[in-house]
Amino acid sequence: MKKLNFHESDDPLAEKKYSPVKGIVHKYHDRVIFCPTYACPSRCDFCFRKNLVDGKNGQLNRYEMAAAIDYIKKGKNIREVILSGGDPFFLPPKILLDILKNLSAISHIKILRIHTRIPVTLPRRVTKKLAAMLRRAAPIWIVIHINHPKEITPQFKQAVAILRQASIPLLSQSVLLRGVNDNFETLKKLFYGFVELDIKPYYLHQCDPARGTKNYWVPIKKGKKIMRQLRKEVSGICLPTYVVDSPHRGKTPLY
Numbered sequence: 267m268k269k270l271n272f273h274e275s276d277d278p279l280a281e282k283k284y285s286p287v288k289g290i291v292h293k294y295h296d297r298v299i300f301c302p303t304y305a306c307p308s309r310c311d312f313c314f315r316k317n318l319v320d321g322k323n324g325q326l327n328r329y330e331m332a333a334a335i336d337y338i339k340k341g342k343n344i345r346e347v348i349l350s351g352g353d354p355f356f357l358p359p360k361i362l363l364d365i366l367k368n369l370s371a372i373s374h375i376k377i378l379r380i381h382t383r384i385p386v387t388l389p390r391r392v393t394k395k396l397a398a399m400l401r402r403a404a405p406i407w408i409v410i411h412i413n414h415p416k417e418i419t420p421q422f423k424q425a426v427a428i429l430r431q432a433s434i435p436l437l438s439q440s441v442l443l444r445g446v447n448d449n450f451e452t453l454k455k456l457f458y459g460f461v462e463l464d465i466k467p468y469y470l471h472q473c474d475p476a477r478g479t480k481n482y483w484v485p486i487k488k489g490k491k492i493m494r495q496l497r498k499e500v501s502g503i504c505l506p507t508y509v510v511d512s513p514h515r516g517k518t519p520l521y
C-alpha cells in the first residue's frame with residue numbers, strides 16, 4: 267500500500283460519515299449513492315474509493331443489499347439513485363436486474379443513474395441483452411468514466427453504440443490528471459470524441475486527494491486556464507463542468 271502523503275486521505279470525501287447503512291452514501295437530500303459492489307476491474311490508481319475497491323469488499327451480501335434498498339424505500343425525499351461502486355456493470359446481470367427492478371418499484375424514485383468505466387476497460391460486458399435490461403428500468407442515465415482520447419477504442423465505440431441503440435442517454439465524467447490529460451489538445455480531442463459518439467460531456471473532476479494520488483494533482487489555476495481556452499475555441503456542447511468534490515459541501519463548480 268502506498269504511503270499517505272500530506273493532505274491525502276483514505277476517505278477523502280468523508281463518505282463514512284454520510285453512510286447510514288453499508289453501500290449507501292447520503293449527502294444530498296434528494297439523491298443517494300448506492301454501491302452494491304466494491305469490485306471493479308479498472309483499479310484506477312487515483313480512485314477516491316481505492317481503500318474499499320482495493321480491499322476484500324466485493325458485492326454486498328443479500329442482507330446488506332436488502333438493508334440498502336430498505337433505506338431508499340423509507341427515504342421518501344429521495345428522487346434519484348446513483349449506482350456506483352466499484353462498478354455496477356461488474357455485477358452478475360441477474361443481480362443487477364434484481365436491483366434495478368427493486369429500485370424501479372419504489373414510487374418516489376424517479377431517476378436511476380449508473381456510473382461505470384466498464385465500456386472503456388471491459389467493453390465486451392456491454393451486450394444488447396444488458397442494454398435491453400437497462401432500457402426496461404428507464405428513466406436511466408449512464409455516466410461513463412473516461413479520461414483520455416486513447417481510451418476511445420473501436421471496442422469502446424461498439425459498447426457505446428449498443429447503449430445508444432437502446433436509447434439510453436449517456437454522459438461522461440473524466441478526472442483531470444497531471445501528465446495524462448492536463449492540456450488543451452488532449453481534452454479538446456476527448457470532448458469532441460464524446461459528442462461525436464452522442465455522449466454529453468458532463469463533469470471534469472479535480473482529482474480527489476486519496477492515498478497515493480499526489481503525483482496526479484493539477485493546480486486548480488491550471489485546470490481553469492485549460493477550461494478558459496476550451497471555452498474560447500471549442501463548441502459549447504463539448505464543454506463539461508469543471509468541479510471539485512469537497513467532503514461536506516459536495517460538488518463545487520470551478521468553471
Ligand code: SF4
Nearest residue numbers: 306309310313352383
Ligand atoms: S472505475 Fe471508478 S470505482 Fe473503479 S477503480 Fe476506477 S475510479 Fe475506482
